[in-house]
């Protein structure tokens with residue numbers, strides 16, 4: 001017996017997202033959250049001769065990364081019709097892993113002079129995740145024009161932040 005259309009639609013909506021899509025949306029969400037958290041701590045821990053400008057610089061940058069978190073999660077759910085892979089415990093665990101990988105080259109500790117390099121390493125990691133995600137989505141036939149555009153816009157937006165950090169790091 002054929003199923004009623006409403007049941008078919010409901011089953012399609014409840015179907016779990018492609019595992020590649022789930023993994024990369026989770027990776028991206030974790031990388032954004034790790035970068036945001038790191039930049040937020042730099043905002044609090046700025047001190048010394050550059051205190052005020054550093055404090056303001058990190059504030060400006062963490063706010064722009066914070067916007068990504070919400071838009072990534074909503075895009076992930078909107079494009080997969082699946083919210084089951086977005087949960088707080090997984091998000092925090094993945095974010096912690098991402099933070100460890102972001103800071104494996106520069107451990108900023110409490111030294112404000114190391115914060116710009118650690119932040120640049122963080123952006124490099126984040127932008128690399130975006131690159132890898134695009135490749136994986138493309139290989140798996142998941143890269144719609146909309147998702148491609150969404151990921152490009154993230155890269156475009158953060159070129160400005162990378163420039164500001166490079167200036168501070170000179």
Ligand SMILES: [Fe+2]
Pocket residue numbers: 043059
């Ligand atoms: Fe503040």
